[in-house]
Amino acid sequence: MRLRLLSVLVTVTLITACEFPPRKTTGVTDTVNNMSSNSGPLNVPALAGVPQGEFDSAVSQDRIFFDFDKYVVRPDAKLVLTRWVDWIKQHPQHLITLEGHADERGTREYNLALGEKRANAVKEFLVAQGVSPDQITTLSYGKERPAVTGAGETAWAQNRRTVAVVNMGSAL
């Protein structure tokens, strides 16, 4: 049962990785446009040459998932994170924002704190693998930006996540 759930998760993960490539490119020059249109398109096709697109195709998955009310990096996420480490080290010119999210089964303020814990847990993992902490920022959205809607564990499991967003701006 546990195995089956995991395989479903992996499948879902792969699908989402294909469906949601550069969801958002947050950069110094671009912040206003991005946030001022909360209703902007979600499924932007991957653009060759755009850092997020390069990151997504290189690492195959721009997000990792967490257990309910937990912020420990799961063993099944570590392979993906290792790929993130490689790419980030190879691209020191790019700043990465780690966006931490929670599912809707918690109160708003607690989930903001939990999202921050999830983003920070990934940051600590990356830094422990040799990524420069100056290249990473964290941002919690709590339960404010679910990836998918719907009531049920399948949806909630996809929303408990940390997403790596490659900024347009330069780290240098």
Added chain:
Amino acid sequence: MHRLLITSMWILLFRTLGLATILVWGTQDTVTAKPALNVSRGYTRPMPIAITNLVGTSKIESQFGHSIANVISADLERSGFFRPILLTTSLQKIDSLKAMFSDMKAIKIQALLGGEINIGGKGDIQLKFFLWDVSSRKKLVQDVLFAPTEHWRRIAHVIADSIYVHITGEGSYFNTRVAYIAESGPLTHRIKRLAIMDQDGANHRYLSDGSWLVLTPRFSPRINEIVYMSYFRNVPQVYLLDLQKNQQNLLGSFPGMTFAPSFSPDNSKIIMSMTQRGNSDIYEMDLRTRNLRQLTHHPAIDTSPSYSADGLRITFNSDRSGTQQIYVMNKNGSDVQRISFGDGRYATSVWSPRGDLIAFTKFKSGRFYIGVMRPDGSGERQLAEGFLVESPTWAPNGQMLLFFREISPDAQGRGGSTRLYSVDLTGYNERLVATPQDASDPSWSPLLLQHP
């Protein structure tokens, strides 16, 4: 419980947000009143009360008189303690209302509101009203109110407050406002705007345009400001909104995310959470000196702080025990004690303005609940429940709460809603609060009109 009203003329500062208006209130009678209802005690059968239209000589006066009576009646009805019966009378008959007392008594009407309205040359309403105890045939209240016509709903709420106070013997809550978050758009990229309205949903106004995600507005005790969280320029921080100038000010520049803000009862401090290296602790900021002081030091999540009414204690929630639970501590962060020990997770604790209860959100076996407990953790009761209910906020009299309830949409995103509800301490009197769009994160203001 007998109360004397002293004959006097009071000049009251009438704090309407954005407009300061002088309201003159004259109390002409010296009366004794015995509370007819004890609102603290369980479920009570609503008390029948006759509300007559406030009579005038001109057509416009009569229209205002009817409208004011309707607003008073709706306020009293929603409280759950009254069953208002609207009666139409006229200037000629107003003196003969007393003759109807026997008939009213026969149909169990216990109190009667009547009055006269005059609109002066400058467009100001002068309103005389009186409240009779039908059984004793005594006047409980006789007052005169003056206000510009555009504030006619305020007059109605002030009268409803007066009735509520004199009949229940408790504080009231009708002349109040509610700040909340108006929601629209798909849940995956929801648009959220600050909004403000009267307690009954009237005089609705948006305070932000939805460009940036905003969350958790809370009124200042002086009602002239709201503290809230905004993702302005993608940096989640706490902001203050000056309601008179409609001006947003960053509370301060902090190393981490600041969130979950609320005011101290004396208006001098903001208490909130701040993250450092991923961890959330509770901090207090002095609004005058802008000094920041850390109150909790724990690797677990500490958030949703709220002061007690006397400002001496703070309640917050933390997962330091392994799951979210409610704690109380002294205002300087000492003497931290866990008070929730029931099944489930407890969050968003808020201290009642009366000091006797703490309201909270609870999550247990897949359902959410709004409940109350005493500050020592005893006497836990559930008031409302749902797939998701959250964020209780107290009416200034500590007898009524607002919260929001979310109904989740299906996988195609259909059928969901997020709405505000009021509920009283019995849990029986739950009402939908009408808002133009979906609504969450309510904050109930103190009374707009305080007796000097």
